[in-house]
Amino acid sequence: MEIKKLSPQGYCGGVKRALKIIIDAQNNPSIKKPIYMLGNIIHNKSVIKKLNELGIKSVDGKKNRLELLDEIESGTVVISAHGASPDVFKKAKKKGLNIIDATCPNVYVVHNNIKKYLNNDFNIIYIGTKGHPEAEGVLGISSKIFLVSNLDDIENLKIAEPIYVTNQTTLSVYDIKDIFNAIKIKYSNAIIEDKICNATTLRQKVIMNQKADLCIVVGDKTSSNSFKLQQVCQNNAHIKSYLVENETELDDNWFKNVNTVSITSGASTPPEVTQAVIEKIKMISK
Ligand code: SF4
Numbered sequence: 001m002e003i004k005k006l007s008p009q010g011y012c013g014g015v016k017r018a019l020k021i022i023i024d025a026q027n028n029p030s031i032k033k034p035i036y037m038l039g040n041i042i043h044n045k046s047v048i049k050k051l052n053e054l055g056i057k058s059v060d061g062k063k064n065r066l067e068l069l070d071e072i073e074s075g076t077v078v079i080s081a082h083g084a085s086p087d088v089f090k091k092a093k094k095k096g097l098n099i100i101d102a103t104c105p106n107v108y109v110v111h112n113n114i115k116k117y118l119n120n121d122f123n124i125i126y127i128g129t130k131g132h133p134e135a136e137g138v139l140g141i142s143s144k145i146f147l148v149s150n151l152d153d154i155e156n157l158k159i160a161e162p163i164y165v166t167n168q169t170t171l172s173v174y175d176i177k178d179i180f181n182a183i184k185i186k187y188s189n190a191i192i193e194d195k196i197c198n199a200t201t202l203r204q205k206v207i208m209n210q211k212a213d214l215c216i217v218v219g220d221k222t223s224s225n226s227f228k229l230q231q232v233c234q235n236n237a238h239i240k241s242y243l244v245e246n247e248t249e250l251d252d253n254w255f256k257n258v259n260t261v262s263i264t265s266g267a268s269t270p271p272e273v274t275q276a277v278i279e280k281i282k283m284i285s286k
Contacts, residue, residue, distance in 0.1 A: 001255065001285040003278060004262045006206050006215075010274060012199035012225075012267035014104030015042050018081040021102040025076060026056050032098040034075040038065055038088070039133050041080045041102060042268040043223035045245065064136055066091060076100055082133040083107040085140020106169050106197040107134060111141065113193060117164035118142050125157070125190070127179050128168035132224055135168055154182045163190040169197040170225040170267075173204050174236045199267050200225050204232045207239075212262035214254060215241040216281070218274045219266030226266025246273055247280035255284050 011019075018041050025031045036057045040048050048058055059071045065088045069077070076098040079088070083103040092099050114124050124145040128135035139145050148154050165183055167176060173196055180192055207215065207229060215233045219226020226243060233241035239262075244250060255261065261281060265274040 001258055001281075002260045003281055003285065004210070004212060004260060005274075005278065006203075006210060006262050006264040008199075008202055008206065009264040010267070010269055010271050012197070014081045014106060014197070014199070015268050017104070018042060018102035019047070021100060022051065022056060022078050023054070025078065025100055026054055031100075032074075032076045035100075036072050036075060036077050037080065038068055038072075038077050038084065038092075039080050039082070040222075041078060043226075044220045044266075044268040044270065044273075046273055047268065047270055065133065066140075069095065069097075072097060078102055080133060081107070083111065083137035084133075085137050087140050088137075103137075104169070104197075106195070107137070110138065110166055110169065110195050113166060113195075114138065114141055114145065114164070117191070118144060120162075122162045122164045122191075123159045125154075125159075125163055125165040125183060125187075126167065127165070127171065127176060129171075129224060132168065134170070134224075138168075148179065148183075151178065151182050154179065154186060157186075161187060161189055163187050165190050165192040166195050168224070169195055170200050170228060171196055172228045172232050172236075173201055174232060200228070203229060203264065203267070207233045207264060208237050210237070210239070210262050212239055212260045213258045214260075215239050215262045215264065216250070216277060217241060217243045217264055217266065218245075218277050219243060219269045220245055223266045223268050226269065229264060229266060244277060247276045250277065250280055250284065252284050255281070261285075 059068045078100045081104045217230040230241045230243040
């Protein structure tokens with residue numbers, strides 16, 4: 001069985017930056033401790049575990065960022081690569097917490113564009129995933145931002161023009177086209193800006209241009225971009241695909257009658273986790 005490692009894959013610039021920011025802060029004696037990640041700084045359990053071992057604390061769970069702040073009374077709070085709403089910054093400041101902002105610059109481009117159009121009295125359609133922290137951060141900017149996740153949401157939407165349309169950075173390049181088209185039909189004058197980031201776009205294009213019988217995507221189940229890679233592979237490239245968090249989730253049966261297997265990983269997956277998956281597949285193929 002041929003094993004092909006797709007490229008690019010793995011850590012994107014925004015994730016590398018966020019990790020450097022938080023580790024540098026932990027190592028800097030002049031920064032107030034303890035250091036807390038407000039929600040997971042990136043969506044990968046093995047990375048969070050390693051950061052916890054360095055002494056960096058996590059607050060996470062089925063709560064939004066504003067609610068999570070109630071669990072922090074002192075020290076430094078780090079805003080994750082997904083960004084946060086203005087109310088989160090205000091509340092952290094009011095509590096006297098030191099704030100370190102690891103929001104990805106690509107996410108800030110989306111925030112800033114939205115603010116520009118809000119200042120010109122536009123309503124905003126934001127295409128994203130309900131409950132995802134990046135969407136939560138954007139929706140907290142204004143009540144004039146309307147989240148849509150699928151075609152039904154657009155059909156049910158009733159808002160006045162002028163309208164500006166933008167999106168979460170980690171969506172599927174292929175799914176979003178249908179949503180943009182539906183918006184164009186309903187609101188023909190809407191200004192649409194696709195803000196799927198380059199890292200996401202490139203990884204999805206590589207998936208589309210590959211030749212394989214099976215594709216293994218390594219990434220956390222909570223990672224939006226990892227999940228989208230698996231979906232693009234399965235639904236758009238029509239290649240059987242599985243999303244695994246680590247090598248223990250591989251099933252020997254998946255590889256029966258497979259001549260070529262490709263491996264890719266999400267933007268928040270550490271290279272050593274992907275390598276362990278590759279080594280296990282090599283063993284299975286013997
Ligand atoms: S996936 Fe894109 S937007 Fe998200 S952190 Fe990486 S570079 Fe930034």
